[in-house]
Amino acid sequence: MFSLTGRKALVTGASGGIGAEIARALHAQGAVVALSGTRAAALEALAAALGERAHVAPANLADRASVEALVPAAEAAMGGLDILVNNAGITRDNLFMRMKDEEWDSVLAVNLTSSFILARSAVKGMMKRRFGRIIGITSVVGVTGNPGQANYCAAKAGMIGMTKSLAAEVASRNITVNCVAPGFIESAMTDALNDKQREAIMANIPAGRMGKGEEIAAAVAFLASDAAGYVNGQTLHVNGAMARI
């Protein structure tokens, strides 16, 4: 039902925990995948583990020229692009009053502006082919806010608004644009939390555990599939009932 056979997918941040799981899931459903990220060695290792139908497309999303070149490179490697997953993200946490311009700018550039440029670049070919799936990995905190993460929350909320606008523009061309909003997921980002922070978070998750990367990947695979063709402009929250929104 959720087959992606013959589809061509680009996943950014595929050298990270969630991104790698997304790439694995799309690949397992039959898609050709282009793995993007900054750590070429990790991408190569993942591509080798996946075997056939896997390409490596390193990019530095903080660098505009590198972002501009990514979709054309992925299209050239795979012979097209049907599914774009804007997963890459960074954090530069700080209290609002202490937050430096550079911390704000770099998070907005990597988490939001790169998603805009990649989507703008990808949607052209999708319009021509009359099929496309653009999926942004936002975050529960883009909706709820989070102390110490004004930059990250602004970028993630921006992604949701951008997604809704683009969905309204291109829905008539059989292109869907959606977000997946993870709650707390076991990853390098949450590994960095100390025990006290972890305990406080757990108290707010009715499911009683953190999510797994593969649970985010499953939501992405669903949205990428033909079966989700009428789900458009939405944000699918995957957070163990932490926020009911």
Added chain:
Amino acid sequence: MSDVAERVKKIVVEHLSVDPEKVVEGANFIDDLGADSLDTVELVMAFEEEFGVEIPDDAAETIVTVGDAVKFLEKNAA
């Protein structure tokens, strides 16, 4: 009708699914041929592909009728 005009007409008829008789020089893509703003972007993309030219955004904005497209492409197409 010039070769360019014929090719432009073919693209417009295909993309907008309109009666070929309506695709005349003075026909406005939006007002006369029922195109929406996204259609006009797609038409420009189709012209670029057919004629192997790049149509910059500021030029694309001036192409509002079939005749505008023909004129631009006759001047700029290789």
